[in-house]
């Protein structure tokens with residue numbers, strides 16, 4: 001079985017095409033579910049706080065299927081002898097070269113000239129997740 005699921009075609013709108021991609025409970029907390037939406041692969045994740053994010057499954061660095069990376073936290077620069085860990089569950093680490101992306105903003109966390117994930121607007125309407133592409 002493919003790990004990419006196919007969703008229904010969307011409805012056209014002025015601000016973009018709205019696509020219903022499934023019931024909220026179909027999206028596990030803290031893990032991307034990758035959908036094929038028309039010609040795009042989009043990863044949808046439900047966060048612990050109930051937010052839903054949708055991300056193009058293509059890393060802005062070299063094109064890896066970034067949504068197959070690890071969702072976790074990050075170790076920011078810190079003083080010698082001190083190790084901090086933060087943003088648990090809010091950072092996506094690319095499976096190819098380890099760039100870390102903030103799931104909230106899409107920005108790469110530590111690069112001098114940060115790249116950014118392509119994100120899509122999401123809404124939950126009557127328990128259904130809707131993405132605007």
Ligand code: FES
Pocket residue numbers: 059060061062063064066094095096097098099
């Ligand atoms: S392709 Fe994602 S970090 Fe290089």
